[in-house]
Amino acid sequence: MNNANNKFIALTYKLYVDGDHGKEMVEEAKADRPFHFISGFGFALDAFEQQVISLEKGAQFSFSLxxxxxxxxxxxxxxxxxxxxxxxxxxxxxxxHIYEDAIVPLQNAEGQRFYGRVLEVGNDKVKIDMNHPLAGETLYFEGEILENRDATEDEVKKLIAHLSGKGCGGGCHHDGEGCCGGGCGNHDGEGCCGGHGDGECSCGGHCHEN
Incomplete structure (x- = not known):
């Protein structure tokens, strides 16, 4: 590919992590609901994007991060x-929305949005884990490229509008449940492999300032 930015990439994948008895699958994007994104906007981990950006349609991949x-x-x-x-x-x-093991959207004083997992709800305090669910893990991906082409001008405009908070679109997510999309992806409610844990939009519920 001559230009690594503004590529529309759709793919299937299985994501594994190290488990007690070998590799354990924690996410899957199937052909009927593939993960898709536009490159160069930070919706996928940089290292993930670098691995798939040059692969042609139909290419199989297997790599670890x-x-x-x-x-x-x-x-x-x-x-x-x-x-x-x-x-x-x-x-x-x-x-x-606030109960043990719930994933909740939060916002800090600088306006950055991110997700936290509720560990405990007490009488006065709520204990929140703000680590990414896959922090500390090596990620193993296997999958296939379904599409790799230049994004259309309309697709890029919709994505920019989404990033600016003026709308949602741009084909950045695996139908709201993708692992490799940004903060709006879902892994038990949170994006797994997204580029930015602070996210650019909320998946639902209320955004609580801490």
Whole structure:
């Protein structure tokens, strides 16, 4: 490919991590619901994008990403106890969305959005793990390229509008459940392999400031 940016790439994949009894599959994008994105916009991990950007339609791939190429080490300092009042909606605690193991959208003082996993709901505090679910893991991908072409001008415009908060589109996600898409992807509610953990949009619920 002559130009690595603004490529529309669609692919299938299986994602594995190291388990207690060998490799364990944690995500799959099938041909009927492939993962697709436009290159150069940070919707896939840089190392993932580099592996698939030059592959032609029909090419099979198998590669691994180290934790440093993916989500780094698990950081105990990314676990925090937040006041329950942060999760109040209309004066009441948002028990519909805030419960143990729930994935919730958060926003810091600088306006950056990201996701956290609820570890514990107490009387005064909510304990949140803000590490990516795959932090500390080596990622193993196997899959096939379904499409690799120049993105159309309309596709790029829709994506830019989405990034600016003026709309959603651009074909960046695996139908809202992709592993390699940005913050709107889903791995038990969170994007697994997305380029930016702060995300560019919310998958639902409320965005709570911490």
């Amino acid at each position: 180290s934790k440093d190429e993916a989500y780094g080490d698990y950081d105990d300092q990314q676990v925090a106890s937040l006041d329950r009042t942060i999760f109040h909606v209309n004066g009441k605690f948002d028990s519909e």
